[in-house]
Amino acid sequence: MWDWESSQVLRKYLAHVYVTLRPSVLDPAGTAVQSGLSHMGYDNVEQVRIGKYIELRLTAVDEKTATEQLNRMCDRLLANPTIENYRFDLKEVSVEIGASM
Amino acid sequence: MKFGIVVFPGSNCDRDVAYVTRDILKQPTRMVWHEDTDLTDLDVVVVPGGFSYGDYLRCGAIARFSPVMQQVVAHAQQGKFVLGICNGFQILTEAGLLPGALVRNRDLHFICDRVELTVERTDLPWTQAYSVGKTVTIPIAHGEGRFYADKRTLEQIEANNQVLFRYAGNNPNGSVNNIAGICNRQGNILGMMPHPERASDPILGGTDGLKLFQGLLERVVAVV
Numbered sequence: 571m572w573d574w575e576s577s578q579v580l581r582k583y584l585a586h587v588y589v590t591l592r593p594s595v596l597d598p599a600g601t602a603v604q605s606g607l608s609h610m611g612y613d614n615v616e617q618v619r620i621g622k623y624i625e626l627r628l629t630a631v632d633e634k635t636a637t638e639q640l641n642r643m644c645d646r647l648l649a650n651p652t653i654e655n656y657r658f659d660l661k662e663v664s665v666e667i668g669a670s671m
Numbered sequence: 672m673k674f675g676i677v678v679f680p681g682s683n684c685d686r687d688v689a690y691v692t693r694d695i696l697k698q699p700t701r702m703v704w705h706e707d708t709d710l711t712d713l714d715v716v717v718v719p720g721g722f723s724y725g726d727y728l729r730c731g732a733i734a735r736f737s738p739v740m741q742q743v744v745a746h747a748q749q750g751k752f753v754l755g756i757c758n759g760f761q762i763l764t765e766a767g768l769l770p771g772a773l774v775r776n777r778d779l780h781f782i783c784d785r786v787e788l789t790v791e792r793t794d795l796p797w798t799q800a801y802s803v804g805k806t807v808t809i810p811i812a813h814g815e816g817r818f819y820a821d822k823r824t825l826e827q828i829e830a831n832n833q834v835l836f837r838y839a840g841n842n843p844n845g846s847v848n849n850i851a852g853i854c855n856r857q858g859n860i861l862g863m864m865p866h867p868e869r870a871s872d873p874i875l876g877g878t879d880g881l882k883l884f885q886g887l888l889e890r891v892v893a894v895v
Binding site: 594596597598599622647650 | 733736764771772779819824
């Protein structure tokens with residue numbers, strides 16, 4: 571895709587964002603799930619922590635720009651740094667034939 | 672003293688607050704839609720309880736970026752009053768107007784109950800109508816009201832006497848230091864999980880919440 575404003579080719583990326591509770595924050599839902607697993611017989615499960623997984627598609631001129639944008643998105647909205655950590659991986663995806671752009 | 676009550680899609684305590692400020696206290700009150708951008712006529716902005724934007728992602732996370740919130744921040748920066756109740760408290764922490772965060776209750780239950788609170792300080796307009804150390808009874812209704820802050824932040828909150836209300840006796844949700852309500856360092860922004868607006872009309876079984884609103888009115892007489 572061509573971006574007329576910057577006269578650059580825009581690349582399409584797929585990001586997998588993982589948001590997890592910081593280790594210092596109690597996760598009672600994780601504890602409840604651990605208890606369920608224990609009832610199933612899996613009493614070897616030592617800890618369960620529940621987080622969020624977000625799939626996000628975006629366009630950017632390059633991977634560096636996309637990474638910078640994603641960091642800002644995570645810091646400001648996708649995660650709350652007071653209680654959560656995040657990480658993401660990013661890969662370039664080819665534009666599907668017939669996809670509306 | 673003019674009150675403005677912010678209404679987000681999903682707010683559900685907005686009219687209860689208006690009933691207190693407009694009908695009981697006879698103060699000029701208007702509802703502020705989440706897309707409004709002019710709050711200059713207001714003395715007090717109330718961010719009410721509910722489930723703003725469905726509380727998707729995290730409680731208050733999306734509301735924080737609504738157009739009205741930029742104006743709420745500007746209002747607060749001028750030293751004017753901002754009160755966040757329940758979901759409003761969550762939104763104020765997400766917006767960075769108050770420290771810490773509110774997370775899932777320790778026992779995972781949504782708790783709808785009346786709780787006893789101790790009033791920690793009475794030298795601010797919010798609590799000047801109360802007696803210090805006195806226990807008051809105010810309802811709570813939340814699933815994610817466990818106040819959390821890291822150790823350093825918590826030490827600062829305590830050192831600056833920012834805790835206005837603490838749960839007395841049993842801690843219902845697992846909040847650190849039994850915290851039920853805090854203010855910013857200047858004291859013009861208050862966030863609390865309990866609902867003072869639900870304890871302001873005797874027909875509802877208690878009026879301990881009304882003093883919070885009355886304290887603000889006394890300030891007008893005393894200071895302005």
